[in-house]
Amino acid sequence: AQSVTQLGSHVSVSEGALVLLRCNYSSSVPPYLFWYVQYPNQGLQLLLKYTSAATLVKGINGFEAEFKKSETSFHLTKPSAHMSDAAEYFCAVKEGVEKTSYDKVIFGPGTSLSVIP
Amino acid sequence: DGGITQSPKYLFRKEGQNVTLSCEQNLNHDAMYWYRQDPGQGLRLIYYSQIVNDFQKGDIAEGYSVSREKKESFPLTVTSAQKNPTAFYLCASTHLRGAEAFFGQGTRLTVV
Numbered sequence: 001a002q003s004v005t006q007l008g009s010h011v012s013v014s015e016g017a018l019v020l021l022r023c024n025y026s027s028s029v030p031p032y033l034f035w036y037v038q039y040p041n042q043g044l045q046l047l048l049k050y051t052s053a054a055t056l057v058k059g060i061n062g063f064e065a066e067f068k069k070s071e072t073s074f075h076l077t078k079p080s081a082h083m084s085d086a087a088e089y090f091c092a093v094k095e096g097v098e099k100t101s102y103d104k105v106i107f108g109p110g111t112s113l114s115v116i117p
Numbered sequence: 118d119g120g121i122t123q124s125p126k127y128l129f130r131k132e133g134q135n136v137t138l139s140c141e142q143n144l145n146h147d148a149m150y151w152y153r154q155d156p157g158q159g160l161r162l163i164y165y166s167q168i169v170n171d172f173q174k175g176d177i178a179e180g181y182s183v184s185r186e187k188k189e190s191f192p193l194t195v196t197s198a199q200k201n202p203t204a205f206y207l208c209a210s211t212h213l214r215g216a217e218a219f220f221g222q223g224t225r226l227t228v229v
Binding site for chain 2: 046049090094100104105108109110
C-alpha cells in the first residue's frame with residue numbers, strides 16, 4: 001500500500017536561507033510524485049511533479065525536488081527563501097501501472113513553512 | 118480561463134441541516150474528487166467520479182452524498198448524518214490520463 005511521510009509538521013527558516021522540506025513515500029510500483037503548495041484559505045497549487053523522466057524536477061517559484069529511488073524520497077528544496085514562500089506544503093504519491101485517474105493519490109499530512117525576516 | 122470553481126467560499130450550517138457545496142469545472146476533465154481537510158491531517162478523500170452518472174466512495178464517505186449528472190459539475194451534500202462537518206472542503210479534477218489534480222479554492226464549512 002502506498003503512503004507518504006513528511007518529516008516535520010512545522011519548519012522555520014530565515015529569509016534568504018535554504019528551504020528543505022522532506023518527503024518519503026512507500027509504493028509497490030514506480031510512482032508519480034507531486035508537491036503542492038497551499039496558502040491560507042485557498043486550494044492546492046501544483047509546484048512540481050515527477051513522472052519517471054528526469055529525477056531532478058524543477059517547478060515554479062524556484063523550487064525543485066529530486067527523486068531518489070534508493071531512499072524512497074522526494075525532498076523539496078529552494079536555495080533562498082522569500083517571505084512569500086510561507087505556506088503549507090503537501091507531498092503526494094500516485095501509483096498504478098497505467099497511472100490514470102482511476103489510480104488513487106495519497107497526500108502527506110503537510111508541512112507548514114514559516115519564513116522569518 | 119479554465120479552472121475549477123467552488124461555491125460558496127464560506128458556509129454556515131445549523132445542527133440537523135443538509136447543505137450542498139458546489140463544484141464546477143470547465144477544464145473538460147473526466148474525473149472529479151471531493152476532499153476534506155482538517156488541521157494536521159492532510160487531505161482525505163470523500164467521493165470521486167470518473168464519468169457522468171457514476172461515482173465511488175472514498176475513505177470517509179459516511180454522512181456525505183454526491184451526484185454527477187453533468188461532466189462539469191460534482192456537487193457534494195453534507196447531510197445531518199455527518200456528526201463533525203466543520204472542515205475545509207476541496208474539489209479537484211483530472212484528465213483520465215492526467216498526472217496531477219487541479220484544485221478549486223475550497224469551501225469552509227462551519228456548524229453553528
